[in-house]
Amino acid sequence: MTDLVERIERNRFVGREFLLWLWFESMLFETNLAPTGEPACALWLEARLTLAFEKDESVLKTAAPGAAPEAKEALRQGKLPREARLRLVSGEREYAWLFKGDTLGLANLSIPAELTKKDDEVHEVLYERMRLVEALEATLDALFSDFLALRLTEAWEAAVVPALVRFAHDEAVDEAAYLKAKQRAQSAGGGGAGRGRAVRSRP
Numbered sequence: 001m002t003d004l005v006e007r008i009e010r011n012r013f014v015g016r017e018f019l020l021w022l023w024f025e026s027m028l029f030e031t032n033l034a035p036t037g038e039p040a041c042a043l044w045l046e047a048r049l050t051l052a053f054e055k056d057e058s059v060l061k062t063a064a065p066g067a068a069p070e071a072k073e074a075l076r077q078g079k080l081p082r083e084a085r086l087r088l089v090s091g092e093r094e095y096a097w098l099f100k101g102d103t104l105g106l107a108n109l110s111i112p113a114e115l116t117k118k119d120d121e122v123h124e125v126l127y128e129r130m131r132l133v134e135a136l137e138a139t140l141d142a143l144f145s146d147f148l149a150l151r152l153t154e155a156w157e158a159a160v161v162p163a164l165v166r167f168a169h170d171e172a173v174d175e176a177a178y179l180k181a182k183q184r185a186q187s188a189g190g191g192g193a194g195r196g197r198a199v200r201s202r203p
Helices: 002-010 012-028 069-076 122-151 155-168 175-188
Strands: 041-053 056-060 080-090 093-100 105-110
Touching: 012 041, 012 080, 012 122, 012 155, 041 069, 056 069, 069 155, 080 122, 093 122, 122 155, 122 175, 155 175
Parallel strands: none
Antiparallel strands: 041 056, 041 080, 080 093, 093 105
Protein backbone atom coordinates (compact mmCIF):
# COMPACT_ATOMS: atom_id res chain seq x y z
CA MET A 1 0.00 0.00 0.00
CA THR A 2 2.85 2.39 0.82
CA ASP A 3 4.42 1.80 -2.61
CA LEU A 4 1.10 2.51 -4.31
CA VAL A 5 0.63 5.77 -2.40
CA GLU A 6 4.17 6.85 -3.28
CA ARG A 7 3.58 6.06 -6.97
CA ILE A 8 0.38 8.10 -6.95
CA GLU A 9 2.14 11.04 -5.30
CA ARG A 10 5.01 10.88 -7.80
CA ASN A 11 2.64 10.96 -10.78
CA ARG A 12 0.16 13.61 -9.69
CA PHE A 13 1.85 16.08 -12.03
CA VAL A 14 0.54 14.19 -15.09
CA GLY A 15 -3.08 15.20 -14.51
CA ARG A 16 -2.09 18.77 -13.71
CA GLU A 17 -0.02 19.01 -16.90
CA PHE A 18 -2.93 17.54 -18.87
CA LEU A 19 -5.23 20.21 -17.44
CA LEU A 20 -2.65 22.90 -18.28
CA TRP A 21 -2.43 21.56 -21.83
CA LEU A 22 -6.23 21.62 -22.22
CA TRP A 23 -6.25 25.21 -20.96
CA PHE A 24 -3.43 26.15 -23.34
CA GLU A 25 -5.09 24.55 -26.38
CA SER A 26 -8.49 26.03 -25.54
CA MET A 27 -6.96 29.51 -25.55
CA LEU A 28 -4.64 28.98 -28.53
CA PHE A 29 -7.38 27.57 -30.76
CA GLU A 30 -10.19 29.74 -29.34
CA THR A 31 -11.88 26.73 -27.67
CA ASN A 32 -11.93 24.67 -30.89
CA LEU A 33 -10.17 21.35 -30.26
CA ALA A 34 -9.70 18.40 -32.61
CA PRO A 35 -9.20 15.17 -30.62
CA THR A 36 -7.76 12.40 -32.78
CA GLY A 37 -10.41 9.96 -33.94
CA GLU A 38 -13.31 11.88 -32.39
CA PRO A 39 -15.51 14.76 -33.60
CA ALA A 40 -14.18 18.29 -33.11
CA CYS A 41 -15.38 19.97 -29.94
CA ALA A 42 -15.30 23.28 -28.10
CA LEU A 43 -13.79 23.27 -24.62
CA TRP A 44 -13.06 26.07 -22.18
CA LEU A 45 -12.51 26.84 -18.50
CA GLU A 46 -15.31 28.55 -16.63
CA ALA A 47 -16.28 29.74 -13.15
CA ARG A 48 -13.43 28.21 -11.12
CA LEU A 49 -9.73 27.48 -11.45
CA THR A 50 -7.36 26.36 -8.71
CA LEU A 51 -3.60 26.47 -9.27
CA ALA A 52 -1.15 25.03 -6.79
CA PHE A 53 2.49 24.39 -5.99
CA GLU A 54 2.96 22.24 -2.92
CA LYS A 55 0.73 23.92 -0.28
CA ASP A 56 0.56 27.32 -1.99
CA GLU A 57 -2.74 27.74 -3.86
CA SER A 58 -4.41 30.39 -5.97
CA VAL A 59 -8.19 30.08 -6.41
CA LEU A 60 -9.86 32.10 -9.16
CA LYS A 61 -13.63 32.44 -9.33
CA THR A 62 -14.67 34.33 -12.43
CA ALA A 63 -16.61 33.73 -15.64
CA ALA A 64 -13.41 33.10 -17.65
CA PRO A 65 -10.63 32.20 -15.20
CA GLY A 66 -8.32 31.00 -17.96
CA ALA A 67 -8.13 34.53 -19.35
CA ALA A 68 -7.55 36.21 -15.97
CA PRO A 69 -4.15 37.91 -15.45
CA GLU A 70 -3.97 36.26 -12.02
CA ALA A 71 -4.02 32.83 -13.68
CA LYS A 72 -0.98 33.61 -15.81
CA GLU A 73 0.77 35.13 -12.79
CA ALA A 74 0.21 31.89 -10.88
CA LEU A 75 1.76 29.94 -13.77
CA ARG A 76 4.79 32.22 -13.71
CA GLN A 77 5.12 31.46 -10.00
CA GLY A 78 5.44 27.75 -10.85
CA LYS A 79 1.90 26.73 -9.97
CA LEU A 80 -0.03 24.22 -12.08
CA PRO A 81 -3.81 23.89 -12.39
CA ARG A 82 -5.07 21.42 -9.80
CA GLU A 83 -8.81 21.77 -10.43
CA ALA A 84 -10.90 23.56 -13.01
CA ARG A 85 -14.53 23.81 -14.03
CA LEU A 86 -14.68 22.78 -17.69
CA ARG A 87 -17.39 23.05 -20.31
CA LEU A 88 -17.36 20.99 -23.51
CA VAL A 89 -19.67 21.23 -26.50
CA SER A 90 -19.69 18.50 -29.13
CA GLY A 91 -22.34 18.90 -31.80
CA GLU A 92 -25.58 19.51 -29.93
CA ARG A 93 -24.26 17.96 -26.73
CA GLU A 94 -23.03 20.17 -23.91
CA TYR A 95 -21.30 18.99 -20.74
CA ALA A 96 -19.87 20.72 -17.69
CA TRP A 97 -17.87 19.31 -14.78
CA LEU A 98 -15.18 19.95 -12.21
CA PHE A 99 -11.96 18.31 -13.40
CA LYS A 100 -9.60 17.15 -10.65
CA GLY A 101 -6.09 17.03 -12.06
CA ASP A 102 -4.52 14.95 -9.28
CA THR A 103 -6.87 12.02 -9.86
CA LEU A 104 -8.11 12.67 -13.42
CA GLY A 105 -11.53 12.64 -11.77
CA LEU A 106 -14.76 14.29 -12.84
CA ALA A 107 -17.15 15.74 -10.24
CA ASN A 108 -20.50 17.52 -10.46
CA LEU A 109 -20.96 16.34 -14.03
CA SER A 110 -23.79 18.00 -15.93
CA ILE A 111 -24.84 16.09 -19.05
CA PRO A 112 -27.07 17.13 -21.98
CA ALA A 113 -30.85 17.09 -21.60
CA GLU A 114 -32.19 13.59 -21.17
CA LEU A 115 -35.24 11.87 -22.54
CA THR A 116 -38.49 12.78 -20.83
CA LYS A 117 -38.99 10.16 -18.15
CA LYS A 118 -42.23 8.22 -18.15
CA ASP A 119 -43.17 5.19 -16.10
CA ASP A 120 -42.49 2.82 -19.00
CA GLU A 121 -39.31 4.60 -20.17
CA VAL A 122 -37.13 4.62 -17.06
CA HIS A 123 -34.69 2.15 -18.60
CA GLU A 124 -34.47 4.26 -21.78
CA VAL A 125 -33.48 7.29 -19.72
CA LEU A 126 -30.77 5.26 -17.97
CA TYR A 127 -29.40 3.98 -21.29
CA GLU A 128 -29.44 7.50 -22.70
CA ARG A 129 -27.44 8.81 -19.71
CA MET A 130 -24.94 5.98 -20.18
CA ARG A 131 -24.55 6.78 -23.88
CA LEU A 132 -24.02 10.47 -23.17
CA VAL A 133 -21.37 9.79 -20.53
CA GLU A 134 -19.65 7.27 -22.81
CA ALA A 135 -19.52 9.88 -25.59
CA LEU A 136 -17.80 12.32 -23.20
CA GLU A 137 -15.41 9.58 -22.07
CA ALA A 138 -14.42 8.89 -25.67
CA THR A 139 -13.66 12.56 -26.31
CA LEU A 140 -11.62 12.97 -23.12
CA ASP A 141 -9.74 9.73 -23.71
CA ALA A 142 -8.85 10.95 -27.23
CA LEU A 143 -7.62 14.27 -25.82
CA PHE A 144 -5.60 12.47 -23.14
CA SER A 145 -4.09 10.21 -25.79
CA ASP A 146 -3.09 13.27 -27.84
CA PHE A 147 -1.55 14.80 -24.71
CA LEU A 148 0.46 11.65 -23.99
CA ALA A 149 1.66 11.54 -27.60
CA LEU A 150 3.27 14.91 -26.94
CA ARG A 151 4.31 14.36 -23.32
CA LEU A 152 6.19 11.12 -24.06
CA THR A 153 8.20 12.40 -27.02
CA GLU A 154 10.99 14.93 -27.53
CA ALA A 155 8.38 17.36 -28.88
CA TRP A 156 7.31 18.13 -25.31
CA GLU A 157 10.61 19.72 -24.26
CA ALA A 158 11.52 20.97 -27.72
CA ALA A 159 8.24 22.64 -28.73
CA VAL A 160 5.49 22.38 -26.13
CA VAL A 161 7.31 23.64 -23.03
CA PRO A 162 8.61 26.78 -24.85
CA ALA A 163 5.05 27.41 -26.10
CA LEU A 164 3.67 27.03 -22.57
CA VAL A 165 6.29 29.47 -21.25
CA ARG A 166 5.26 32.04 -23.86
CA PHE A 167 1.63 31.36 -22.98
CA ALA A 168 2.32 32.01 -19.30
CA HIS A 169 4.01 35.30 -20.15
CA ASP A 170 1.18 36.42 -22.45
CA GLU A 171 3.49 36.29 -25.45
CA ALA A 172 2.43 35.21 -28.95
CA VAL A 173 2.66 31.46 -29.62
CA ASP A 174 3.60 30.25 -33.10
CA GLU A 175 0.46 28.22 -33.79
CA ALA A 176 1.79 26.73 -37.04
CA ALA A 177 5.03 25.54 -35.42
CA TYR A 178 3.13 24.07 -32.47
CA LEU A 179 0.73 22.21 -34.78
CA LYS A 180 3.62 20.85 -36.82
CA ALA A 181 5.34 19.51 -33.70
CA LYS A 182 2.07 18.05 -32.47
CA GLN A 183 1.42 16.28 -35.77
CA ARG A 184 4.95 14.84 -35.82
CA ALA A 185 4.52 13.53 -32.28
CA GLN A 186 1.16 11.95 -33.11
CA SER A 187 2.60 10.32 -36.23
CA ALA A 188 5.53 8.94 -34.25
CA GLY A 189 3.14 7.54 -31.66
CA GLY A 190 0.66 6.13 -34.15
CA GLY A 191 -1.84 8.91 -33.54
CA GLY A 192 -1.41 8.81 -29.79
CA ALA A 193 0.34 6.96 -27.01
CA GLY A 194 -2.46 4.50 -26.42
CA ARG A 195 -5.89 5.18 -25.02
CA GLY A 196 -5.25 6.39 -21.50
CA ARG A 197 -8.29 6.70 -19.30
CA ALA A 198 -9.07 10.34 -18.60
CA VAL A 199 -12.38 9.79 -16.81
CA ARG A 200 -12.44 8.49 -13.26
CA SER A 201 -15.98 9.04 -12.03
CA ARG A 202 -19.61 9.06 -13.01
CA PRO A 203 -22.38 11.66 -12.67
